[in-house]
Amino acid sequence: MTLIATQALTKTYGGRVTALADLTVSVEPGIVGLVGANGAGKSTLIKILLGLLAPTSGSVRVLDLDPTTDAAAVRARVGYMPEHDSLSPDLSAAEFVTHLGRMSGLPRTAARERASEALRHVGLYEERYRQIGGYSTGMKQRVKLAQALVHDPDLLLLDEPTNGLDPAGRDAMLALIQRIGTEFGISVVVCSHLLGEVERICDSLIAIDAGRLLRSDNISAMTTVTDVLAVEVSEGLDELAARLDMLGLTARRDGRLLLVPLEDDETYDRILTAVAELDLPLHRLDQRRHRVAELFATREVTHV
Amino acid sequence: MSELSGVIHDIGYQRYAGPRLGRRYVFGSLYTHGLRTAFGLGRSAKAKIFPWFVLGVVAITGLILAAVRAQLGEVVVTYNAFPDTMSWLVIFFVAVVAPELVSRDLRSGVLPLYFSRPLPRGDYVYAKFAALATAVWILLGGPQLLMFLVAAFSADNLSAVWTEVGDLVPGLIYALLWAGVFAGIGLLVASLTGKRAFAAGGIVAVFLMTTPIVGVFAVLPSKALNELALLFSPSSLVFGVGIWLFGSPDGNDDIGPFGPLYAAVAVGLVAGCVALLLARYRKVASS
Numbered sequence: 001m002t003l004i005a006t007q008a009l010t011k012t013y014g015g016r017v018t019a020l021a022d023l024t025v026s027v028e029p030g031i032v033g034l035v036g037a038n039g040a041g042k043s044t045l046i047k048i049l050l051g052l053l054a055p056t057s058g059s060v061r062v063l064d065l066d067p068t069t070d071a072a073a074v075r076a077r078v079g080y081m082p083e084h085d086s087l088s089p090d091l092s093a094a095e096f097v098t099h100l101g102r103m104s105g106l107p108r109t110a111a112r113e114r115a116s117e118a119l120r121h122v123g124l125y126e127e128r129y130r131q132i133g134g135y136s137t138g139m140k141q142r143v144k145l146a147q148a149l150v151h152d153p154d155l156l157l158l159d160e161p162t163n164g165l166d167p168a169g170r171d172a173m174l175a176l177i178q179r180i181g182t183e184f185g186i187s188v189v190v191c192s193h194l195l196g197e198v199e200r201i202c203d204s205l206i207a208i209d210a211g212r213l214l215r216s217d218n219i220s221a222m223t224t225v226t227d228v229l230a231v232e233v234s235e236g237l238d239e240l241a242a243r244l245d246m247l248g249l250t251a252r253r254d255g256r257l258l259l260v261p262l263e264d265d266e267t268y269d270r271i272l273t274a275v276a277e278l279d280l281p282l283h284r285l286d287q288r289r290h291r292v293a294e295l296f297a298t299r300e301v302t303h304v
Numbered sequence: 305m306s307e308l309s310g311v312i313h314d315i316g317y318q319r320y321a322g323p324r325l326g327r328r329y330v331f332g333s334l335y336t337h338g339l340r341t342a343f344g345l346g347r348s349a350k351a352k353i354f355p356w357f358v359l360g361v362v363a364i365t366g367l368i369l370a371a372v373r374a375q376l377g378e379v380v381v382t383y384n385a386f387p388d389t390m391s392w393l394v395i396f397f398v399a400v401v402a403p404e405l406v407s408r409d410l411r412s413g414v415l416p417l418y419f420s421r422p423l424p425r426g427d428y429v430y431a432k433f434a435a436l437a438t439a440v441w442i443l444l445g446g447p448q449l450l451m452f453l454v455a456a457f458s459a460d461n462l463s464a465v466w467t468e469v470g471d472l473v474p475g476l477i478y479a480l481l482w483a484g485v486f487a488g489i490g491l492l493v494a495s496l497t498g499k500r501a502f503a504a505g506g507i508v509a510v511f512l513m514t515t516p517i518v519g520v521f522a523v524l525p526s527k528a529l530n531e532l533a534l535l536f537s538p539s540s541l542v543f544g545v546g547i548w549l550f551g552s553p554d555g556n557d558d559i560g561p562f563g564p565l566y567a568a569v570a571v572g573l574v575a576g577c578v579a580l581l582l583a584r585y586r587k588v589a590s591s
Contacts, residue, residue, distance in 0.1 A: 072424070110320070121317060
């Protein structure tokens with residue numbers, strides 16, 4: 001089954017502003033990252049997927065349904081977490097999520113039970129009877145996620161779920177999304193302007209820029225090029241590069257770093273041996289996170 | 305077995321296979337939620353103060369009127385006249401409750417959560433309108449019912465009770481008209497701003513500012529204009545419909561042959577407010 005399929009999808013506002021231009025993508029179930037700069041058309045795409053906006057031209061299918069004609073059926077099976085603050089501060093999280101569960105058609109008791117469950121899954125079980133107004137930003141984001149989960153959707157649309165969170169909060173939120181996508185068996189579309197964070201958890205990525213598709217592919221297809229290790233030493237960078245070359249590792253200079261292709265676990269040992277033999281002060285040795293970003297970057301350049 | 309009871313099982317995520325109820329249930333839930341919100345139920349104690357204060361005042365008024373009637377045997381205020389005497393209280397009630405129902409949702413941004421669910425956009429408006437109209441109707445009709453009960457139990461025979469019913473029912477219908485007009489205008493004004501204080505001020509202003517217009521038209525040297533004067537303010541408009549239906553309570557106000565016009569304008573006003581609300585939320589939902 002195709003999760004989301006668009007065909008030449010175009011949305012213009014008032015005939016002048018183009019939010020989406022000729023977008024054709026096909027996405028399989030799983031965790032999907034939707035990346036693009038602010039204003040690239042991510043939110044417009046989500047609103048079209050929910051049937052809240054009608055496309056100017058082109059066609060769109062979500063879970064094999066057409067949101068332009070069958071919006072209620074699509075919305076019954078989709079959970080949406082908006083980007084902006086969207087909670088009633090004077091209600092408790094339990095009441096709020098229960099109410100929205102009923103708005104999705106859950107009977108009263110089922111709504112209450114599923115609200116408690118959803119809040120437990122996002123880690124707010126203890127605090128669920130406190131008023132939302134007193135919650136931290138991270139807790140509010142979790143309530144927003146819980147209300148999207150309460151009616152057990154087949155697809156979650158998350159608009160910038162890590163907005164306003166500190167690094168620890170970001171990691172926790174991403175881990176939670178990953179769990180939802182893998183353990184819960186719910187497909188997730190994660191919108192973000194930060195490629196680096198979504199690429200960690202996604203099965204596939206859609207990158208859009210100014211309403212146009214940059215690239216849509218599986219993460220595995222994008223990262224078939226082997227990963228890269230970044231080595232940082234405070235001195236003797238050239239010596240180390242020469243030494244690694246002798247050991248059969250082609251190191252590339254990147255500012256004060258050496259980038260070495262990661263072939264297998266032995267690569268770590270060979271680098272450490274080289275550093276130890278030269279007696280250099282090693283500062284850092286870690287895996288680079290920006291493979292996919294580089295792929296997009298080179299692609300953008302070829303476009304221009 | 306005691307060592308087993310201490311084990312916590314993480315049952316993991318459970319898919320929901322139970323029923324998903326349709327539009328009527330969702331509408332009913334939103335309506336009930338709105339009605340509870342109007343009286344501060346399920347909310348903080350602070351939110352309860354004002355609605356219950358107003359409810360208390362009208363209930364005590366109704367009780368006193370009923371008691372006076374039972375003691376003195378004369379009708380001080382009829383069922384029909386009761387909403388008219390309470391109109392200022394109702395205006396303040398609507399000014400406080402309408403922003404609670406719609407401005408709060410606008411400000412906190414929960415509307416995208418409603419509109420990303422199967423609920424049709426129009427149903428949100430209808431449910432909120434029905435909730436506020438019901439709340440106002442309870443406010444006006446409740447004391448009427450109280451007055452009826454006192455009168456019915458102190459009636460001498462069954463036919464007197466039936467006479468009371470004949471008086472009560474038009475009174476309740478008249479109260480419904482008050483409720484519709486006040487809820488329509490109140491919600492429309494409140495839906496324009498997310499700031500509750502502004503919305504409340506705006507609602508009171510709509511009712512207050514239009515009263516002088518009525519006064520001006522009432523003293524103009526033209527009989528037809530005098531008779532049309534009550535059209536120009538929402539509360540006097542409803543009052544005018546009351547005059548057409550039940551006659552002028554004190555004989556001072558005259559609407560001439562324009563009774564049907566008053567009724568048509570009142571119905572048109574409610575319909576217009578709802579239509580504008582629907583248009584307003586079509587825009588809100590897609591933005």
